Amino acid sequence: MGSAWSGVSTETKSQIVPPIEKVTADSTDPRYRRLIHLLRLNHHEHAIYYHGLKYHNHLAYILVSAYMFGASVDQLNDIYDKESKELEQWTDSPEEIDPDNWRAHFGAKEYQRAYLHFFEDETIRTNATVWSFLTDRCVPKDGPSYRDNQLLHGLVEGVGHPLIHLGYALEIEDKGLAMEALTMAATSYQNVHEFVDNPSPPQTFLRITDMREIFTRIYDDDTFDAICERYGCGHPDRVLEEAPPYMLFDSYEIQKETMSTTFQTQVEAATLMFIASHKENNPQYDFFLAHAVTAAHALRIVLPQLSFQQAWHVLRSHMVLSTMLYISQCRPNIKDDLVRNIDTTGKDWDYIRKQALEGEHRYDSHYVKVLRSFYEFEKLYGKGESDSDPKYDLYLKAAVKFADTFKGWTGFGTSNEPSLDTKMSNGSN
Template sequence: MFARPRPPFSQIIKGARKSQVFVNLLFIPPFDRRLFALKPHTIRFQSTYTKNLLNMATSNTIHLTPDDTGVFKFGSQDSETAKKTSQLLQENHDKHHIFFNNTGFHNHIVHHLLTLYGLGAPASVIERQYKLNASYQRPVVLSKNQAPVDMSIPDNFHNNLGKQMYYHDFLVFWQREIESKGWKDVLKERVFAGDSKADDMLGRMFAGFLHPLIHLGFGIEFNQPAIIAEALAQASVHDLWITKYLLDVEKKAQPGNKTIPQLLDEIRDDKKLSTAAEWDDGNKIRDGILARAPDEMMNYASQWTVEKGELEAKTAQMISSAVYFAAAAQRPPKQVKFDFYYMHCVNSSIFFTSFNKQDFLSEAQKVRLLEWKGRFDLTMYASRRSPELLLEEISGYVPKLLEAGDAEWSGLFQRLFEFEDDGHAVKLGRAVAHAEVVSQGYEDQDWAKIKSFMWLKIGNMVADSVEDTGDTWARSVGFDEAWKDYVDRPRQVHL
């Protein structure tokens, strides 16, 4: 039963006023599912207005243009690649769940393809990487017998938060919200308003090792309302425990001038906190840090604050510091490897450039989002047993390939285009290169541990490490156990 009268479908396709009626059915919720059964050649349009409406990004249609290449302007794109990438992202949107297994491992196709697209990868590379990762995804509706749930009913929405089986139902809900109000107003009301309901959603953005926040960042960066709807649906099926922690830290915070690198050192020197996580903890933040040293962690995290007028500088500090602790957490003489969890702190950092540009967010809302991210990063560092950070591992690094071009950003990105994974590696490369740009003008600051030539060194560390033997990512690098299966370095990696 539709909420408003519908004309016969034959009239929509063949009869008078077909163009405008079709557009209403497609773009004004509730959506008419009969449209999705049509073959592309079935539909003919009379008006240019209708064609233009369909040739745009909406809450359920992904449409990239050659100009949509993101905040890090490295490579240009063409209309062919824009069309192909849009088609692949649309297929992922329509067919695939946000988790590819019951454990909650994330579908990274959106992240991977948009990163490749933003860096100028050709359509052939993007399609090959898509096929590699589409092969193991689950259907968007997990059970054929699962009845749809209307999440516009408040009890349904509240009672099903955190349940991955309802991802598609939440997706439909958020698509309709965005189509009705626009994505900016939806985010302003449902994520950033500062009331208890919005804080619930904001906190869930930081769950799952920042994946909902990363997804939201891609949607905003590439101007795609459908991907923003995916991010909101993804957040809706994540758990809530990190929200209480971030709110408690916020209540404890007082204005101060400590930097993230200072606090990293203090966390490492605090023996109770730095050893609170144990190797066998299922989730080393929840079951380790927040179970055994919650007061200590909140004490340090609450000391990182952003005052009025500091947004740009503190954003640069957060971005630079995430790269610093991710790259410097090595274990010589073992192979150079990046920590899987620290890598997510870096990969999410790039989106704060986009967040800060949004006119629908107030400065106070941007500051709050940034403070939560910096405090989350400090907590993530502690949860991996607070490894020693070795700057000489970066400054003295000798790249594997020294030929002209191979060790520069263009050559590094080409190598990461070809690397077969779920997109983490090329995302890390792009985020590090972006961090270099953002950090320009701040290298004289005490918190700026990574300087000048060191950025490209880290880019080489990324490409070399993922191409090296052994697991692509080390996990929880402050623990001895994280390194036991890696071999000693077979070549000179330092000057």
């Protein structure tokens, strides 16, 4: 990475995970030309939010994921034609955004077009970068300075979409996607950052270094029953308003020396929460829990661009996001054997690519990008050392299980009974 618009700060970058393999721009490659053309077409034609500002435009995610899986020009065209049908055109914002008021409308999605114009204009006018806005280096002349990295700490707002978008932008070095990511960060900004900002959170009697332990403790804590009873599944935005304010956030301990291990355990925990929390013999996959997985994939791309201090905060933000999602989906029982016992005989990553590009759900953006996330996790961490390891071959098993048994998304709160294996469901163990 290192384009004028994407260059990182001069602070020492973390070495938590190695940088991703750079996607080489190749104007002679028809697949690459088509990808960039379709991304630009989407950028100019379709709003980031649609259907009453409730839904996110996911077209870029499936296009890039399919491209990375080897999609042909025709397949990319088909994806665009299919997925763009429900998107909406841009509409004007109530007013323009400028350097003096650019923080005034944080969290207001109706300003999406104005924020996009602002970020695009400022990167040209002032040579500002993505990181200038994320880390508070862009302030009006003689204006107040900011030191809490507002947007960086809020990347997981909006169920992680700003972080996910930024990951794709950096992976293929696309400025349009980066400006969209900043727009998402600004217009999604709410209150998650409040649980991430403090570099020295209050000490608690607990010291938890594994996100999975947080899930276990929350699962055993009946205090959280009221959230599911009141709202059902599918309302992560309610969690921070309704749940006990501590939620074990302050007990999560991340040390600089063990950040690599911390991130790996977060990836594993997010994967298992998503793939192994359904009822026995009834595979169901939760739409919201999928975002903990795809946000972890985005985090894998973003982390090498951050300093250790910045990475500390963003790792915590992914923990907060994952915990919110876990609680909002009624705290399902995570059972490792549901993925550990998957037989992958005759099924490898070529099989997964075929399912992503040619299978029944090839036009489902979340389906394709979850499979891609699992693939990237194995590239990063490998299979493990031996089949006696309970997490051996975790990511291929997760991908095969998901590809073979996915029938549609659950978790939207349309039924009184949770679809996953929770204490409120009849299939609880």
